[in-house]
Amino acid sequence: MQFQWYPGHMTKAKRQMQEDIKLVDLVIELVDARIPVSSRNPDIDTLGKGKARLILLNKSDLADERKNEGWTEFFKKKGYYVVRMDARNKGSMKQVSAIIAEACKEKTERDLRRGIKNRPVRAMVVGIPNVGKSTFINTFAGKACAKTGNKPGVTKGKQWIRLNKNVELLDTPGILWPKFEDQSVGLRLALIGSIKDDILNIDELSLELIQILREEYPGVLKERYGMEEEGTPAEMLEKIALNRGCIKKGNEVDYAKAAALVLDEFRTGKLGKISLEKPEVEA
Ligand code: GDP
Numbered sequence: 001m002q003f004q005w006y007p008g009h010m011t012k013a014k015r016q017m018q019e020d021i022k023l024v025d026l027v028i029e030l031v032d033a034r035i036p037v038s039s040r041n042p043d044i045d046t047l048g049k050g051k052a053r054l055i056l057l058n059k060s061d062l063a064d065e066r067k068n069e070g071w072t073e074f075f076k077k078k079g080y081y082v083v084r085m086d087a088r089n090k091g092s093m094k095q096v097s098a099i100i101a102e103a104c105k106e107k108t109e110r111d112l113r114r115g116i117k118n119r120p121v122r123a124m125v126v127g128i129p130n131v132g133k134s135t136f137i138n139t140f141a142g143k144a145c146a147k148t149g150n151k152p153g154v155t156k157g158k159q160w161i162r163l164n165k166n167v168e169l170l171d172t173p174g175i176l177w178p179k180f181e182d183q184s185v186g187l188r189l190a191l192i193g194s195i196k197d198d199i200l201n202i203d204e205l206s207l208e209l210i211q212i213l214r215e216e217y218p219g220v221l222k223e224r225y226g227m228e229e230e231g232t233p234a235e236m237l238e239k240i241a242l243n244r245g246c247i248k249k250g251n252e253v254d255y256a257k258a259a260a261l262v263l264d265e266f267r268t269g270k271l272g273k274i275s276l277e278k279p280e281v282e283a
Helices: 007-022 044-045 065-077 090-113 133-143 183-192 200-214 218-223 235-243 255-267
Strands: 026-032 054-059 080-085 121-127 161-163 168-169
Touching: 007 044, 007 121, 026 044, 026 090, 054 065, 065 080, 080 090, 080 121, 090 121, 090 133, 090 168, 090 200, 121 255, 133 168, 183 200, 183 255, 200 235, 200 255, 218 235, 235 255
Parallel strands: 026 054, 026 121, 054 080, 121 168
Antiparallel strands: 161 168
């Protein structure tokens, strides 16, 4: 899914989500493990006030495991339940189920104290475009069970997926919009491929990536492209082009091709497990 960047569309999505959140006890928020800050929208803290909160560090298969651990602790300290996962992988869902049960236990106990019995806990998934919401719902629901269909009253028009006898999940995720105003947020979203490439300057983006990798993950470029990590990022891009035979007719270096290549290899994990944000910086 690509960004649809119309204010009207966003306002409508936000209003819809405000309505949906009223129906649930637990908000399941997906963030991208490589950029847990830039892939969040802080509005969700206001929208989800008073609800149990679960953060899923998704695409953790592409992120740096040590940073995943750091981010897990970071969000736990803030009072969220947290699970690292790969939304495509059924194996990840067991842990998610267990944490949902834990998060719901509090709710069920609170209900009981108020004299409410046997009311299933309801949850919804939220997150920015491309973070893996649909993939997660499909994998999770695939493991679980059939949709419950419409019920009279509050659930009118809503489809709930029954996960087990205690938990129901709204089948449509809430779309949050990233905080684009911040330049570094836009850059990081672009680097992980959340923003349509044809509206970006790929050459510049690849130079930013090279700069970051050289500082934060020294040796990665050397290993992949057999080159010394020295000179300007542009000079390094040229070495990558030569290493990969990105040459145009007339023996000219094809920078655009090399730029696209290095970005693709980063996004698909071929450069290794790399995170672009550090919990220490946020803490
Ligand atoms: P949505 O817009 O939030 O619903 O995102 P999608 O579910 O459509 O996922 C966007 C892309 O990310 C798809 O190509 C998915 O296959 C991919 N994806 C989703 N979750 C993961 C994950 O945990 N790891 C990896 N590597 N890819 C994922």
